[in-house]
Amino acid sequence: VRILLTNDDGLQAEGLQALRRELDRRQRFDVYVAAPERERSAVGHAITVHKPLRVTEVVLPGATRPAWSVSGTPADSTKLAVLALMPERPDIVVSGINRGANVGGDVLYSGTVSAAIEAVMLGIPAIAVSLAGFEGLDFGPAARFTAELIGRLPEAPLPERPYLLNVNVPALPAERIAGVASTRLGARYYEDAFERRTDPRGRAYYWLAGEVRDPGPAEPGTDIWALAQGLISITPLQIALTDEPLRARLAAWAAGLRPEAG
Numbered sequence: 001v002r003i004l005l006t007n008d009d010g011l012q013a014e015g016l017q018a019l020r021r022e023l024d025r026r027q028r029f030d031v032y033v034a035a036p037e038r039e040r041s042a043v044g045h046a047i048t049v050h051k052p053l054r055v056t057e058v059v060l061p062g063a064t065r066p067a068w069s070v071s072g073t074p075a076d077s078t079k080l081a082v083l084a085l086m087p088e089r090p091d092i093v094v095s096g097i098n099r100g101a102n103v104g105g106d107v108l109y110s111g112t113v114s115a116a117i118e119a120v121m122l123g124i125p126a127i128a129v130s131l132a133g134f135e136g137l138d139f140g141p142a143a144r145f146t147a148e149l150i151g152r153l154p155e156a157p158l159p160e161r162p163y164l165l166n167v168n169v170p171a172l173p174a175e176r177i178a179g180v181a182s183t184r185l186g187a188r189y190y191e192d193a194f195e196r197r198t199d200p201r202g203r204a205y206y207w208l209a210g211e212v213r214d215p216g217p218a219e220p221g222t223d224i225w226a227l228a229q230g231l232i233s234i235t236p237l238q239i240a241l242t243d244e245p246l247r248a249r250l251a252a253w254a255a256g257l258r259p260e261a262g
């Protein structure tokens with residue numbers, strides 16, 4: 001299995017390195033790495049179009065394949081690796097392991113998920129993996145689960161078209177993880193409070209300091225609920241954004257609209 005490994009926390013991030021070591025250790029995976037040279041969390045699906053991308057080849061300890069440090073975003077890294085750097089197309093793109101969960105609406109801001117979406121746009125199936133915690137993280141259980149998951153995909157009821165699985169692993173020791181659930185995106189809201197401060201030259205600036213609002217009990221079947229149960233969450237995502245029922249309802253009305261003559 002030829003794998004492209006990427007992330008949004010940067011090439012040297014612990015989560016990517018832990019997963020790379022685990023995949024290389026199993027010897028059945030051919031692992032290439034292309035990732036941003038520095039942390040690019042929450043850049044969403046941004047791509048670089050107004051300046052060149054620089055690539056530095058890095059030798060990772062014990063690796064059999066090249067690792068490329070890319071001066072761009074997570075989506076850039078996937079696109080560049082598939083279209084220009086890798087000698088052959090990967091069978092699957094794996095993005096992560098991200099430091100911090102990517103659940104609910106997070107997936108729209110997440111560079112981790114966007115690197116995986118870019119793969120699907122290039123016709124390649126992808127998995128985004130996140131570890132749901134921030135302090136004192138052990139990426140070992142999530143890395144071992146991800147390697148196992150990739151190995152077992154051939155037996156999974158997946159479509160022929162490129163699919164995208166968004167995986168979130170609770171930050172628990174392996175023996176305390178309760179199981180694995182197929183989920184849908186939940187609703188998580190942030191109190192998006194901007195702090196207004198003053199810089200040394202007396203000018204105002206704003207700093208987003210949002211915190212997750214306590215939503216009460218999570219809706220069963222969602223990714224947020226699964227993590228709260230100690231379950232690993234697997235959410236299949238699709239990119240099709242068209243609101244098809246609303247498109248159909250608007251059709252006759254929209255056809256009757258005309259631009260006003262200047």
Ligand code: MN
Nearest residue numbers: 008009041098
């Ligand atoms: Mn990140």
